[in-house]
Amino acid sequence: MMHDPRPRPQQTVRRPVTVAGRGYWSGRENRVEVRPAPAGTGIVFVVGGRGGAARIPALLAARVDAVARTNLEAQGGRVEMVEHLLSALAALGVDCCEVAVTAGELPRLDGSAREFVDAIDAAGLEQLGEPVDPLVARGRLRVGDADAWIEALPPRFAGLSVDYVLDYGAGPIGRQEFSIEVTPGSYRRELASARTFITLDEAARLRAAGLGLDVSLRDLVVFGVDGPVDNVLRWPDECVRHKVLDLVGDLALAGRPVHAHVRAYRSGHRLNAELAGRLLAACGRGERVPA
Numbered sequence: 001m002m003h004d005p006r007p008r009p010q011q012t013v014r015r016p017v018t019v020a021g022r023g024y025w026s027g028r029e030n031r032v033e034v035r036p037a038p039a040g041t042g043i044v045f046v047v048g049g050r051g052g053a054a055r056i057p058a059l060l061a062a063r064v065d066a067v068a069r070t071n072l073e074a075q076g077g078r079v080e081m082v083e084h085l086l087s088a089l090a091a092l093g094v095d096c097c098e099v100a101v102t103a104g105e106l107p108r109l110d111g112s113a114r115e116f117v118d119a120i121d122a123a124g125l126e127q128l129g130e131p132v133d134p135l136v137a138r139g140r141l142r143v144g145d146a147d148a149w150i151e152a153l154p155p156r157f158a159g160l161s162v163d164y165v166l167d168y169g170a171g172p173i174g175r176q177e178f179s180i181e182v183t184p185g186s187y188r189r190e191l192a193s194a195r196t197f198i199t200l201d202e203a204a205r206l207r208a209a210g211l212g213l214d215v216s217l218r219d220l221v222v223f224g225v226d227g228p229v230d231n232v233l234r235w236p237d238e239c240v241r242h243k244v245l246d247l248v249g250d251l252a253l254a255g256r257p258v259h260a261h262v263r264a265y266r267s268g269h270r271l272n273a274e275l276a277g278r279l280l281a282a283c284g285r286g287e288r289v290p291a
Contacts, residue, residue, distance in 0.1 A: 007131035010095040012036045014124040019115055021107030024081065024196075024215055025069075030103035032085070034094075034119065039128035041096040042255050043089060047077035047104065058086055060253045060277050070250055070269050080105040083269065087249030088116035090257070091187035093125065095132055111195035111220040113245055117188060134158075135279050137260035143274045150247075150267035150275045152260040157181060162247060163263045166240040172227040173197070176240035182248060191248070193234055194241035197221040200229065243267075251276050 013036050020031045037044070043058035054077025056062055062072040070083040085099065085106055109115045142151035155161070161181045168174055180186055198206075203215075203222050217230040221238065235241060243264075250272035251258045258279065264271075 007134060008093075009127040010039045010130050010132050011093050011125045011127055012038075012041075012096045013094060013120060014126045017119040017123040019107060019109070019119050021109050021115075023103065023105030024108040024219070026080075026103070026105045027215075028103040028105060030101055030105060030107050032102075032106060033100045034085075034089075034123070035098040035100060036126065037096040037098050039096060039130035041098070043086065043094075043096070043252070044098050045072065045077075045079045045082070046098055046100040047079055048102065053077075057255070058082065058253060059255045060273060060280065063253055063273055065270070068269070070246075070253070070273070078104055081108075082106055083246050083249035084109075084113045085116050085249070086252040087245050088113040088120060088187075088192065090248055090252035091182055091191070092117065092120050092184050093257075094120060095257070096128060108196070108215070108219055110218075111197075112193050112242070113191070113249075114193045117192045121188075132257055134257045134259045135254050135283060137258075137279060138282070141275065141278045141282060143278060144265075144267065144271050148266040148268070148271060150262065150264040150271045152258075152262050152275055152279055154261065155259040156261050158259060159183065160248065160251070160258050161261045162244050163261075164240055164244050164247065164267075165265045166243055167266055168239075172223050172225065173199075173239055176237045178237055178240040178244055180244060187248075191241055191245045194238050194245050195221050195234070196242060197223060197239050200224045247272050254280055 016033055016035045018033045022029050045056040047054045054075040056072050056074040056077050062074045064071050064073045069081040071080045137152040137154050140153050163179045166176045221231055222229045250269055254276040
């Protein structure tokens with residue numbers, strides 16, 4: 001196991017930055033402002049409402065089950081599809097910030113984390129006085145079953161590395177594998193622009209349920225029987241890259257940088273979060289959300 005015992009300082013954004021756009025599910029416009037915050041704050045979403053603003057920490061204890069996305073609830077407020085922003089924040093090393101939103105669902109943008117990354121880079125980072133307290137895998141932890149699983153092993157470096165296998169069987173998506181040591185640089189180059197993807201059948205079911213009615217074929221990658229419909233992949237393995245992007249965001253709900261080598265087979269949001277919980281439990285620490 002290779003691990004640097006010297007923790008880096010906690011970091012925040014140097015100045016507020018804004019990203020705006022419509023959500024996939026609701027179609028509602030949302031203005032997202034990422035603001036500096038002091039050491040120890042963590043990532044906190046600030047959601048307005050009639051009874052005043054709800055402060056929702058990006059922690060596992062605030063996570064609620066949802067289909068194909070990661071949602072959080074606390075203090076009577078709710079924020080949806082947070083995984084892409086959390087992924088960008090975690091990968092670039094933003095430990096503390098407030099995220100003020102004007103609607104409940106974060107913007108879909110182009111289906112990737114690229115615009116969030118560009119905004120964080122434009123703001124720059126500021127080091128805070130306290131060190132981070134990384135969550136370090138000391139042994140092997142595994143959740144899931146033969147059909148889908150994810151496991152954490154001791155880190156290969158002072159950070160997160162991932163081996164992911166995506167397997168859709170026969171068809172245009174097929175089986176894809178991707179490995180990465182997640183650093184700010186590798187994330188920008190290899191993951192940030194990987195977009196959300198669904199099949200044509202899944203898209204039809206969403207529309208029949210009244211969801212995503214304003215989403216076009218340019219807002220995500222829709223796969224038909226012959227491949228992407230009216231779109232071009234950014235990488236031949238863009239789908240598995242997006243799964244890794246999501247995984248980084250889901251593990252961020254541990255509330256601390258995760259230092260581990262993670263291997264996954266067809267894992268999704270629920271299993272990713274379950275692994276983060278097992279890592280916290282192994283360290284004897286839980287996370288509590290204010291009522």
